[in-house]
Amino acid sequence: MNLPQKYLDTMKDMLGDEFDAYLDSFNDSRYYGLRVNTLKITPEEFLRISPFELKPIPWIENGFYFSENDKPAKHPYYYAGLYYIQEPSAMTPANVLPVNEDDAILDMCAAPGGKSTELGAKLNHTGMLVTNDISNSRAKALLKNIEVFGIPNVLVMSEDPKKLVSYYPEFFDKIMIDAPCSGEGMFRKDNKLIKSWEKNGPEFYHEIQKGVLLAASKMLKPGGIMQYSTCTFSKLEDEESIRYILNECPELKLIDVKPYEGFSHGYEDDGQERDMQMSKTVRIWPHRMAGEGHFVALIKKDGSDGASVIPSSPSRGLKIPKELQEFLDEITYPVDTADISIRDERVFILPKQAGNTAGLRVMRTGLLLGEIKKNRFEPSQALAMVLRKDQYVSAVDLKSDDENVIRYLKGETIQIDPESCGVVRQSGWQLVCVDGYPLGWGKLANGTLKNKYLAGWRMM
Numbered sequence: 001m002n003l004p005q006k007y008l009d010t011m012k013d014m015l016g017d018e019f020d021a022y023l024d025s026f027n028d029s030r031y032y033g034l035r036v037n038t039l040k041i042t043p044e045e046f047l048r049i050s051p052f053e054l055k056p057i058p059w060i061e062n063g064f065y066f067s068e069n070d071k072p073a074k075h076p077y078y079y080a081g082l083y084y085i086q087e088p089s090a091m092t093p094a095n096v097l098p099v100n101e102d103d104a105i106l107d108m109c110a111a112p113g114g115k116s117t118e119l120g121a122k123l124n125h126t127g128m129l130v131t132n133d134i135s136n137s138r139a140k141a142l143l144k145n146i147e148v149f150g151i152p153n154v155l156v157m158s159e160d161p162k163k164l165v166s167y168y169p170e171f172f173d174k175i176m177i178d179a180p181c182s183g184e185g186m187f188r189k190d191n192k193l194i195k196s197w198e199k200n201g202p203e204f205y206h207e208i209q210k211g212v213l214l215a216a217s218k219m220l221k222p223g224g225i226m227q228y229s230t231c232t233f234s235k236l237e238d239e240e241s242i243r244y245i246l247n248e249c250p251e252l253k254l255i256d257v258k259p260y261e262g263f264s265h266g267y268e269d270d271g272q273e274r275d276m277q278m279s280k281t282v283r284i285w286p287h288r289m290a291g292e293g294h295f296v297a298l299i300k301k302d303g304s305d306g307a308s309v310i311p312s313s314p315s316r317g318l319k320i321p322k323e324l325q326e327f328l329d330e331i332t333y334p335v336d337t338a339d340i341s342i343r344d345e346r347v348f349i350l351p352k353q354a355g356n357t358a359g360l361r362v363m364r365t366g367l368l369l370g371e372i373k374k375n376r377f378e379p380s381q382a383l384a385m386v387l388r389k390d391q392y393v394s395a396v397d398l399k400s401d402d403e404n405v406i407r408y409l410k411g412e413t414i415q416i417d418p419e420s421c422g423v424v425r426q427s428g429w430q431l432v433c434v435d436g437y438p439l440g441w442g443k444l445a446n447g448t449l450k451n452k453y454l455a456g457w458r459m460m
């Protein structure tokens with residue numbers, strides 16, 4: 001591997017005696033990880049049904065290493081949103097950010113959703129997750145991952161974080177800043193990143209990071225906690241970005257990250273006037289832990305933890321159309337009809353704190369329940385992913401080794417034996433499941449299941 005000399009010199013300086021061990025780690029094999037979606041299944045239950053060779057990631061309760069021979073992205077459980085595939089050290093930020101039910105959380109640089117999916121799971125159907133990425137194409141991938149995971153209380157956006165400030169002044173309980181960075185921790189995993197580092201290195205990203213941190217500091221409420229992370233080792237992008245924001249905002253202080261054996265502390269700089277307590281930050285090195293590399297800092301804003309000021313809301317509480325009410329009577333998922341909004345025949349459940357987002361590039365406001373089409377209601381793919389099997393009146397439950405599962409995921413019409421699939425209602429809408437976990441919708445008539453799996457999500 002051809003690492004740039006400038007990079008090697010900086011690393012040698014940082015690591016001293018450990019530099020050779022760091023370089024040796026480039027000869028080790030990559031780490032593959034998956035994180036269980038606790039909205040849908042417990043880690044214990046997942047271990048019971050998993051066909052993969054899994055080993056626990058010791059510092060992540062719901063994280064597991066899988067073997068290079070396993071292909072979890074091709075398994076129907078992946079389509080059921082039972083897990084997210086993620087490099088193990090990248091699981092650390094969302095794991096250490098403390099989340100309380102009912103929190104309002106902002107994930108500023110969120111695509112494709114590695115942290116947001118965990119934050120949404122931790123919220124457990126409460127509060128609100130505003131998940132944002134400046135790149136529109138990446139935000140589309142984010143939206144899909146959020147929906148596959150079954151996270152309902154969400155706003156998915158594609159905005160410059162600076163623009164969000166006037167909408168959400170001192171609003172959020174928690175903010176995640178998984179900053180764009182030069183990606184030094186990914187060099188082992190992806191050679192291409194070395195080339196892009198040579199083009200845009202730490203100096204380039206440090207400037208962007210300062211802007212994102214400053215915007216975050218204005219949206220964090222007093223008593224709130226923000227988390228800054230990168231997958232790079234550069235002190236300029238890590239400690240110096242933190243130092244910048246602590247100098248700009250004296251009301252911000254570093255707080256401890258829950259310790260784990262193998263975490264390294266951030267670098268202090270004794271020449272500074274103010275002790276920033278940089279040792280409270282954490283760096284994960286690939287030669288010390290079984291992960292590629294990450295930097296994590298938790299920052300708290302002084303002040304008491306009061307309730308968020310709820311921004312003004314769009315109009316709510318409309319009359320529920322008959323066809324929608326009939327469908328709502330068939331699900332036991334709790335829906336507060338006061339939160340229902342209908343736009344262009346599309347029906348949404350809005351998060352209670354959604355507020356007025358006019359003027360922002362919002363890709364999804366809340367949970368898309370479905371569409372009213374010619375006096376009929378068609379439930380959405382996103383709703384199927386939010387429901388549990390027992391929350392809909394009738395389900396077609398297929399075994400994961402049944403070839404009909406793959407055929408369903410490919411968009412084909414399938415023939416089923418209603419009795420062996422546990423169908424309650426012999427015709428009409430069915431929640432199609434794999435081993436009890438919803439995949440999507442189908443419409444049954446005389447043993448033929450018409451496929452309603454979302455076309456854009458089909459298995460190739």
Ligand SMILES: C[S@@+](CC[C@H](N)C(=O)[O-])C[C@H]1O[C@@H](n2cnc3c(N)ncnc32)[C@H](O)[C@@H]1O
Binds near residue numbers: 112114138161179180
């Ligand atoms: C490290 S990645 C995020 C990974 C994501 N948190 C995850 O866990 O899947 C950084 C993201 O920041 C976005 N980004 C770049 N510049 C940005 C900016 N000025 N504001 C917000 N996001 C930005 C990039 O599009 C990229 O998706």
